[in-house]
Amino acid sequence: MYRRRTHTVDILNVSLATRSYPILVGAGLIGRADLFRERLAAREVLIVSNTTVAPLYLPQLTAALSGRRILEVLLPDGEAHKTLANMARILDVLIANHFARDCAVLALGGGVVGDLAGFAAASYQRGVTLVQLPTTLLAQVDSAVGGKTGVNHPGGKNLIGAFHQPALVVSDTRALATLPARELRAGLSEVIKYGLICDAPLFEWLEAHLDEVLAGDAAALAHVIRRSCEIKAEIVGRDEREQGERALLNLGHTFGHALESATSYKEWLHGEAVGAGLVMAAAMSSACGLLAAADAERVRALIERAGLPTRSASVTAQAALEHMRIDKKVLGGRLRLVLLRRIGEAFVTADYPAPALARTLEAHCG
Amino acid sequence: MYRRRTHTVDILNVSLATRSYPILVGAGLIGRADLFRERLAAREVLIVSNTTVAPLYLPQLTAALSGRRILEVLLPDGEAHKTLANMARILDVLIANHFARDCAVLALGGGVVGDLAGFAAASYQRGVTLVQLPTTLLAQVDSAVGGKTGVNHPGGKNLIGAFHQPALVVSDTRALATLPARELRAGLSEVIKYGLICDAPLFEWLEAHLDEVLAGDAAALAHVIRRSCEIKAEIVGRDEREQGERALLNLGHTFGHALESATSYKEWLHGEAVGAGLVMAAAMSSACGLLAAADAERVRALIERAGLPTRSASVTAQAALEHMRIDKKVLGGRLRLVLLRRIGEAFVTADYPAPALARTLEAHCG
Numbered sequence: 001m002y003r004r005r006t007h008t009v010d011i012l013n014v015s016l017a018t019r020s021y022p023i024l025v026g027a028g029l030i031g032r033a034d035l036f037r038e039r040l041a042a043r044e045v046l047i048v049s050n051t052t053v054a055p056l057y058l059p060q061l062t063a064a065l066s067g068r069r070i071l072e073v074l075l076p077d078g079e080a081h082k083t084l085a086n087m088a089r090i091l092d093v094l095i096a097n098h099f100a101r102d103c104a105v106l107a108l109g110g111g112v113v114g115d116l117a118g119f120a121a122a123s124y125q126r127g128v129t130l131v132q133l134p135t136t137l138l139a140q141v142d143s144a145v146g147g148k149t150g151v152n153h154p155g156g157k158n159l160i161g162a163f164h165q166p167a168l169v170v171s172d173t174r175a176l177a178t179l180p181a182r183e184l185r186a187g188l189s190e191v192i193k194y195g196l197i198c199d200a201p202l203f204e205w206l207e208a209h210l211d212e213v214l215a216g217d218a219a220a221l222a223h224v225i226r227r228s229c230e231i232k233a234e235i236v237g238r239d240e241r242e243q244g245e246r247a248l249l250n251l252g253h254t255f256g257h258a259l260e261s262a263t264s265y266k267e268w269l270h271g272e273a274v275g276a277g278l279v280m281a282a283a284m285s286s287a288c289g290l291l292a293a294a295d296a297e298r299v300r301a302l303i304e305r306a307g308l309p310t311r312s313a314s315v316t317a318q319a320a321l322e323h324m325r326i327d328k329k330v331l332g333g334r335l336r337l338v339l340l341r342r343i344g345e346a347f348v349t350a351d352y353p354a355p356a357l358a359r360t361l362e363a364h365c366g
Numbered sequence: 367m368y369r370r371r372t373h374t375v376d377i378l379n380v381s382l383a384t385r386s387y388p389i390l391v392g393a394g395l396i397g398r399a400d401l402f403r404e405r406l407a408a409r410e411v412l413i414v415s416n417t418t419v420a421p422l423y424l425p426q427l428t429a430a431l432s433g434r435r436i437l438e439v440l441l442p443d444g445e446a447h448k449t450l451a452n453m454a455r456i457l458d459v460l461i462a463n464h465f466a467r468d469c470a471v472l473a474l475g476g477g478v479v480g481d482l483a484g485f486a487a488a489s490y491q492r493g494v495t496l497v498q499l500p501t502t503l504l505a506q507v508d509s510a511v512g513g514k515t516g517v518n519h520p521g522g523k524n525l526i527g528a529f530h531q532p533a534l535v536v537s538d539t540r541a542l543a544t545l546p547a548r549e550l551r552a553g554l555s556e557v558i559k560y561g562l563i564c565d566a567p568l569f570e571w572l573e574a575h576l577d578e579v580l581a582g583d584a585a586a587l588a589h590v591i592r593r594s595c596e597i598k599a600e601i602v603g604r605d606e607r608e609q610g611e612r613a614l615l616n617l618g619h620t621f622g623h624a625l626e627s628a629t630s631y632k633e634w635l636h637g638e639a640v641g642a643g644l645v646m647a648a649a650m651s652s653a654c655g656l657l658a659a660a661d662a663e664r665v666r667a668l669i670e671r672a673g674l675p676t677r678s679a680s681v682t683a684q685a686a687l688e689h690m691r692i693d694k695k696v697l698g699g700r701l702r703l704v705l706l707r708r709i710g711e712a713f714v715t716a717d718y719p720a721p722a723l724a725r726t727l728e729a730h731c732g
Contacts, residue, residue: 092519123489159457160489162493325464
């Protein structure tokens with residue numbers, strides 16, 4: 001029997017009562033008019049993308065959406081453009097064109113496009129339909145799922161934003177073929193993170209199959225995306241607003257955000273900073289006597305094999321600590337961290353020896 | 367038995383599952399340290415107010431909050447300042463001072479302050495605690511309750527914003543003593559609206575007791591505030607996100623917003639525009655054969671007695687229609703209106719004769 005491979009779509013579900021939504025994963029989905037006909041009612045759509053992604057995928061997407069009123073906003077590429085000013089630009093276009101409350105905003109690109117377009121969709125008329133079409137590994141395994149949207153501020157990353165769940169996520173695995181190797185590696189840090197917080201077998205699978213993933217093997221990538229989305233969907237389904245468990249997803253991020261912020265988001269991709277952040281979180285967990293030193297070393301080794309940074313040469317320990325203090329996870333004046341008990345088990349705590357943090361930063365900074 | 371009048375607090379509850387909150391109504395509440403000690407855990411508070419209200423009530427409020435870290439942002443007074451730029455100003459202060467996620471934003475003022483501070487609280491770190499301290503009648507009976515926050519755009523009113531429920535609303539009726547008569551009257555239009563949409567006895571009570579309310583009689587005002595909050599709390603409790611019934615609260619607002627927008631928010635207070643909008647909605651309901659002409663006349667007469675405008679001399683029918691089209695209630699390209707079947711019963715419809723709308727605008731504009 002002939003199986004039409006091009007029509008294969010994996011469907012995962014994020015369960016959130018009235019705001020549940022499907023994640024579609026498959027090859028060539030961006031151009032699939034049938035999927036949008038079935039799953040997107042809006043007659044007015046604004047596509048937000050960037051100048052790198054748009055030439056590659058915008059024509060397919062607009063063709064798949066034909067018959068609707070389509071507007072486009074193209075932003076410059078890069079984290080430095082995830083600003084309130086660019087979010088306002090998107091709103092200006094929606095308003096100037098009198099888009100109604102039943103319009104949809106489509107985010108075609110990586111995490112920056114998704115976060116910006118998502119915050120604009122959350123804020124326009126207090127919330128319109130959002131569709132995420134992630135084209136980077138990082139966005140497909142992480143930022144496009146779960147409803148966190150927002151922009152950066154000179155004072156810190158993602159300090160301004162909203163929780164706004166997409167109505168639909170379309171992850172076209174074929175888009176990864178055009179993704180620069182550096183970006184593919186950056187996305188892997190989030191996948192490694194999922195293994196660390198709750199799925200030791202995934203971590204071990206990565207140790208065994210990393211080379212296939214790095215080589216862009218389609219089956220290996222599809223496995224990684226599906227499993228990551230499953231884990232994230234489960235956690236978000238149980239704790240949408242990060243009152244508890246969802247905070248585990250910040251493993252490595254308090255360190256990573258500080259490094260990004262201290263370098264004005266210019267030196268590293270987000271996933272690279274998270275890579276170094278995971279190494280620091282593991283080292284800190286080990287310094288606190290929680291994680292076996294051998295396991296902290298496994299984390300470092302996997303991050304290194306993935307071609308991700310394991311330390312920062314340009315940020316001093318002092319600067320990193322300063323930037324950690326203004327992180328969103330400071331509560332009651334005490335910095336909370338996600339630490340590891342073992343590979344596959346993370347927890348949030350504000351109860352750790354301050355010298356362990358200082359030593360960890362000194363060993364991995366400057 | 368001696369009753370300590372100054373300690374009288376009426377407590378109403380807005381029921382929203384995990385986000386339920388109390389509305390406190392009473393005289394002298396802004397200065398009541400005991401209430402804040404009991405009901406506000408945040409140790410870091412940012413008070414947003416304006417240059418008119420702050421000299422009157424900020425000292426009492428800061429005294430009542432003593433022992434906490436207090437910041438203040440004072441904005442110029444008026445609807446023209448309800449902008450994304452001023453919302454960003456509030457965020458800049460929160461960020462520059464490293465306020466943590468468990469901080470609180472307190473809105474001390476009227477609807478403009480509440481909407482702006484509310485949107486900032488919704489967006490800072492994707493949502494921090496908001497306390498509404500409304501000092502105008504309009505804010506006490508309407509805007510401080512229900513979680514709608516946002517800012518204006520040159521293209522239209524409240525086009526950018528979020529749903530973000532306060533954790534606490536403190537309505538100090540004593541603040542109304544310093545309220546200019548014009549603002550008191552403007553607030554009344556929302557009270558009249560509640561009567562029209564679902565409470566004929568309230569409408570009749572206003573017909574009988576309007577003079578006491580206008581004279582600032584404390585008991586009459588307290589009655590009006592309590593009943594208005596009860597009605598709004600019930601409706602919001604059933605339909606927080608305006609999927610259905612909550613849209614009834616927009617009675618008169620589609621007309622009113624168009625008039626405000628066409629005059630760049632400079633000619634009328636919001637409540638004045640709503641006053642004229644209610645007259646238009648009643649007239650339109652009558653023109654559609656729904657509402658008895660005598661009842662439309664009762665609406666017009668009560669609005670007039672309240673000292674509110676019943677028509678716009680400066681906006682043409684053409685301009686009003688243009689501005690209505692970009693109102694948020696346009697869905698599927700068809701303008702939806704809230705109309706009256708009788709006093710005390712409103713409904714939403716997009717099914718009305720276009721000439722009736724044109725005639726209504728012509729009779730009440732230009």
